[in-house]
Amino acid sequence: MMVKDRYDIVVIGAGPAGSVAARYAAENGASVLMLERDRESGIPVRCAEGVSHNGIAPFIDIDKRWIASQIDIAKLTSPNGESALMHNNGVGYVLERRIFDTALCELAAKHGARLITKANALDLIKENNKITGVKYRYMGKTCEVKCNIVIAADxxxxxxxxxxxxxxxxxxxxxxxxxxxxxxGLDIKRDTCEFYFGNEVSPGGYVWIFPKSDSTANVGIGIAGHLSHEKGPKEYLDEFVARRFPDATITYTMYGGVPTAATLKEIVKDNFMIVGDAARQVNPITGGGIVQGMIAGSIAGKVAAEAVKKGTFDAKFLKKYRKEWDKTLGNTQKVMHNMKEKFLFMTDERFNNLVSFCKKIPSDKFSLKSLFTEAVKGDPKLMLDVAKSFVVSKIKLK
Amino acid sequence: MKIIHEFCDICGTCVAVCPVDAITVTEFKVEIDNEICTNCLNCLKVCPAKAIVECE
Structure with a gap:
């Protein structure tokens, strides 16, 4: 494959955010190079692999090759063991990220973007304080590529x-x-993902079961960083698995961190944009980042291509990406971050009450909005913010 | 700080909480530059694999 020494745009990281950014930039006329550190995009998988149909459908045709299972039901279980079922939040999927991420790269390539795997970014090239390219390590050599815009998706x-x-x-x-x-070796329902809450189960986070078939599932835990001590996530997860799946076989172990913050204060600089997990564009309540990253990538890619057409690469122009992001999801993420702060201090009793409340709603009438509104009851300002954010996201994510 | 490479899964969670950019990650290895490190212990606290310890 021919690699030029100059592109309009260099994207660092070929996960969902990076490859969607590359695709939209290339589709809109820019020359694009993606640098991927690992031998293949999508591996090692560091993800629970759950997404909603409505979230990914705008970006790629649904393909059975990268869907492990279709999810129709979410089951919430409180600390006292009571469960509530939610039916009507739309179809979800548990993905095969390895295949999914590669499919997104192929789509970017189809639109003209180039990809180098095993290319580890070392530094930005700056001339007179201006970002003008990327220095990277490839097959034992230090290489340089020049560009007008760097998109960080690392x-x-x-x-x-x-x-x-x-x-x-x-x-x-x-x-x-x-x-x-x-x-x-599990005996589970393939169409149901499960969530377990409580300060003894998973302080400041939750345990998830995302089925990949009738007998296999991603079973994981996330706990808030400041609440991890001698007893860390592995100890909590091992306790859960010993209780719930004592005879299961572990076929894959993975570790990772999920940002649950608001979006970074700065996501553009002159000649520079940052997208996805790197920009902390993750839903702070669910920890979901795939769709968020793809949406951010699509906005950033389009704005970057526009910048190339105009020949204007300063932060002032690139801020268009910030504006669009905030309107689409950034402002909602801020509200979710405030809600997450509430969740961090929730007692087990509150979790129990919340699940009892959910049980009373007929499962086909159930919505995230009703759950969140109940969760922030007693905080009028936050209740209003939550209500507003659902109006906004309904319009934007239709 | 010191990385126990046998435990490390190269997930990079430590990098996200490092306030001074003392940690580098490649496909194969995480490294902490103790010249830059301020011993804030953020990485040790957050490491899901418990692969980070204080230097003796």
Missing amino acids: GTESRVGRWAGINTTVALRDIDTCVQYTLA
């Missing part, structure tokens, strides 16, 4: 943003420390 562990002068550090309370097993 995930939770992002360093590229720091090189551009953006403070990407998250507070301990704003990151969930996570462990996940893929378990085999």
